[in-house]
Amino acid sequence: MYDQDRNGRPAYGYGSASALENEMTLSAYVGKIMRRVFGKMTLGLLLTAIISMLVASNQALIITMVQHSWMMWGLIIAEFAVVLVLSARINKMQATTATLLFYLYALLTGITLTPIFFVYSGAAIVKTFFITAGTFGIMATYGYMTRKDLSRMGSILFMVLIGLIVVSIVNIFMHSSMLDWIISLVGVAVFIGLTAWDTQKIKQMAAETVGEENVSKVATIGALELYLDFINLFLYLLRIFGGNRN
Template identity: 35%
Template sequence: MAEYETIRGTATTGVRTAAIDEGLRAHMNKVYGTMSVGMLITAAAAWAIAGLAVTSDPSATGIMLRDGEYLTGLGQALYASPLRWVVMLAPLAFIFFGWNRILERASSGTAQVAFYAFAAMIGISFSSIFLVYTDFSIVQTFLVTAIAFAGLSIWGYTTKRDISGIGSFLIMGVIGLIVAMVINLFLQSPAMMFAISGIGVLLFAALTAYDTQNIKTMYVAHAQAMDQDWLDKSAIHGALALYLDFINMFQFLLYFMGNQE
């Protein structure tokens, strides 16, 4: 009888483990899928705004970008007026002051719309890269970032090593990096920007692995409750975390790999 109970308990545990594994795969697919849609929105917004910001008509604003190309009224507003500070700082305000409130008070559907709106906001702020760097170098940097991101995320998902202990150090590193970037907006030091970019690549590479493992750990810890609203919000929050890792790694790599027009 005891042997039967042991066999039944083992079988039940096996079924439960298989269900969690299947649910985890579906959860991660939703995380990566939501992140991918956000990336597409960012790319489309950046490309569209960059196209609307430049014209060959010198009478538009009279502000020359380069030979034969001038800023339009939209381009002047986004890149040559005080509005540029709003465009640069609005995403930071959203992350630090808006996102947690949305997760706490809004539905998962509203949170997903907010994430996509944030992705469009990032696209607007990133549109200037099309005016500075060649299209080829942007695509090249994107592909390198995608390969690095995929490898780091897979490692974070599959590794048996617990890397949760580095989380607090990485968060402190991000805060320090943001402060350094804000300071360098005024200093405009190439040496400081070089150091910021190098540290940024390493920092967000580590965060990619850390965030992937954290998404997996959080799902396994809460899978028994099967709170669908929580799971949906958790997937969106995970998508945002990985999206930020990718975007920032791309931005810092572009400093090294981008060829200017």
């Protein structure tokens, strides 16, 4: 069991144990929470992949979705709603509810990602997935291990992301292939950086969290943030490496 400070957080240099002992204990505690974060994120990605492939293989369902475009828009709106509710109200909801909402979001994303199977070849999707996994793993490891404060970089990347969203919306009407290529490159750079920043931020949150209920909530919100980083990085890379289209 780890020592605790006056606020109940895992001690770092408190109590009768040495500072080194406390640091090692805190590191093990944080590592345990981070494993739960990455575990939930991985399960979310698996759920997304399975649902997406199942929907893509159901021709009747695909035809229905094509004929009724409002269904896809409804799913996209539902995705945004789930993220907003989870991000804004996670501290007020039960940990189990938060977890279920995260997996609901992963399920909805699996359905809305189905079109990629009709735009890109299976080989391109698999190749891009492994490129994404490797890049994500390297940057998450860096974010976890580095002692450099990435918060300033994260703030800049967030502002760039907002600009990227605006430019992407504008390009829907412009249909500029050159701008689309630039957006893809910038998007990859942004989510590579955000992966490292979010990992560091979640690690800091884990170090300040006590109580099974709160730990579970941190694992859920952390999994959601990293899940979003992975999915967006994958989609931007797919636009670059998708190459062979069906």
